[in-house]
Amino acid sequence: MNSTRATTARFVTTHSVLTMDARHPYVAKSLVDAQDMHRTVMSGFRGWVEDGAPTARSQMGVLSTWSVDLKAAALVLVVQSRVPADWSAVPRDALTDKPHTITVDRTFRAGDVLGFRTVVNPTRTRPSGRPVSEKVRGSRVPHSNPEHVKKWFVGRLQAEGEPAVTEAGVVRIGATADPDGLAIRMLPTVSSPAPHKGLRVARAEIRGTLTVTDPEVLVNTLSNGLGHARAYSCGLILTR
Known part of the structure; x- marks a missing residue:
């Protein structure tokens, strides 16, 4: 075993949690079109890098995951990033609650x-x-x-x-x-x-x-x- 291997490491990031109405056209389009879901995620990070930069997502450390409850017509989108997100581009009536931001700082x-x-x-x-x-x-x-x-x-x-x-x-x-x-x-x-x-x-x-x-x-x-x-x-x- 490598004796110089670090026994601790610190993880710092930001999580945004968006709870959305799956019946809203803006959200429904993201559910049926993976590229549209990508655009929804990236809409929270305008201006951090040049428009069209091929490595924009990785530069900002943007990762996401989502789950949908069809019975409740609710989509929960979790977005991780190295920079703060701005979700003002998402239509207000597509959200069932205000976006919730969590700073993760864990060793x-x-x-x-x-x-x-x-x-x-x-x-x-x-x-x-x-x-x-x-x-x-x-x-x-x-x-x-x-x-x-x-x-x-x-x-x-x-x-x-x-x-x-x-x-x-x-x-x-x-x-x-x-x-x-x-x-x-x-x-x-x-x-x-x-x-x-x-x-x-x-x-x-x-x-x-x-x-x-x-x-x-x-x-x-x-x-x-x-x-x-x-x-x-x-x-x-x-x-x-």
Whole structure:
């Protein structure tokens, strides 16, 4: 084990919680169009970086997750960011309550036990079939089976003393967990119509308990998200 590895790390961020009326046209459009949901999230951060900057979301550390209760017609959107959000662009009548802002300032220690929830876009790479010498990247294929999703997540767990990146290049999360204690739920795929035809984001919810093994790596994961489709409300890990 690396004796210089930090045993504590501090995580500072902002969470905005928006409770919205799922029947309102502004909200309904975001529910049926993943690109529109992305625009709704990013509307809270105008002016921090130049318009159209390709890395705007990652520069500001913007991650999000949402859940909808169709019976109650309520959508709850949680947005994490390194900079303060301004939600004045969201129509007031689309909100059922004022946006609630929480400043998170937490120090994690090796051995801490955390409950967590995350929605991820779990994928695998299908080989291109071309010669390795051509260096042609394979296609990304979503996992659709809960057991395969669990295996995908377990492959990112980091036992004490293990490196932050596997030999295969998989980035670990700075914590471990009991695989049998993980609850996996497949969620509906989200998509976007023209001009984003072909955008389809497979999603799965993972809940369970993490034990911190590398606080610095965990804070990096919490700050930057897990997996792909982070612009489309995947990859944010919420802990308690």
